[in-house]
Amino acid sequence: MTENLHSGIDACGGSAGACGTSRIAGCRFSIYPMSGRFAEIIEEALKRTNTSKVWMFTDDVSTCVRGRMSQVFDVAQSMFAHAAESGEHVVFSGTFSIGCPGDSSGDAYMSEDDVRLNDAPSGVDTSAQFALYPMNAPGYMGMIAEAVRTAQTLGTFSGSVHYASRLDGTAGDVFRTLEQAFANAAEETSHLVMTATLSCNSPSPKPARNQAGEAQIR
Numbered sequence: 625m626t627e628n629l630h631s632g633i634d635a636c637g638g639s640a641g642a643c644g645t646s647r648i649a650g651c652r653f654s655i656y657p658m659s660g661r662f663a664e665i666i667e668e669a670l671k672r673t674n675t676s677k678v679w680m681f682t683d684d685v686s687t688c689v690r691g692r693m694s695q696v697f698d699v700a701q702s703m704f705a706h707a708a709e710s711g712e713h714v715v716f717s718g719t720f721s722i723g724c725p726g727d728s729s730g731d732a733y734m735s736e737d738d739v740r741l742n743d744a745p746s747g748v749d750t751s752a753q754f755a756l757y758p759m760n761a762p763g764y765m766g767m768i769a770e771a772v773r774t775a776q777t778l779g780t781f782s783g784s785v786h787y788a789s790r791l792d793g794t795a796g797d798v799f800r801t802l803e804q805a806f807a808n809a810a811e812e813t814s815h816l817v818m819t820a821t822l823s824c825n826s827p828s829p830k831p832a833r834n835q836a837g838e839a840q841i842r
């Protein structure tokens with residue numbers, strides 16, 4: 625497979641602007657179960673997630689999935705939710721991207737549909753921090769503010785911390801927020817990156833909140 629990763633080829637077929645939902649999306653993520661059973665928990669989550677609508681590769685550091693935005697989020701959520709089912713303290717750390725120049729949208733997985741294949745139990749209480757990085761977008765602060773409004777509307781926003789926004793809710797609520805924020809921002813720029821760190825079953829208490837229900841910056 626030729627990918628021309630650094631050749632400067634525009635994934636939008638030469639257009640400088642945003643180009644709808646047909647751009648290839650992806651996520652490189654790692655799951656860290658704080659458990660002596662970490663290998664089994666990761667391998668079980670991989671096995672129980674239906675990945676037939678994404679390109680996927682796992683190595684000793686991380687897993688990369690690529691394809692339609694909906695399918696990338698479906699697989700990422702399923703992996704976290706299945707690992708969370710172990711009851712162990714689990715952390716997911718991932719970088720989502722869409723429209724990376726040179727990431728070939730001609731790949732076979734882009735012709736899949738948006739019907740999701742995974743339905744892992746998503747009720748686990750989750751703490752998260754995410755950050756949006758709109759590339760080459762002068763209006764990036766407005767896009768970040770829109771992401772915060774999306775989280776507020778979905779009831780997951782719990783404050784700004786340095787370099788990120790905090791989300792709390794079920795894993796389903798948190799992934800819904802991440803996907804909605806990402807999809808909205810992707811409409812406005814040709815290349816978007818988002819980082820997200822999610823934690824569940826942690827023995828650590830959640831941070832104190834202010835009267836608006838927002839986590840306090842420390």
Ligand SMILES: Cc1ncc(C[n+]2csc(CCO)c2C)c(N)n1
Nearest residue numbers: 653654655663666683684685686687
């Ligand atoms: C999502 C995800 N993919 C890969 C790794 C790397 N990794 C660490 S332990 C292990 C299982 C035993 O080899 C693997 C694959 C990870 N942490 N999370």
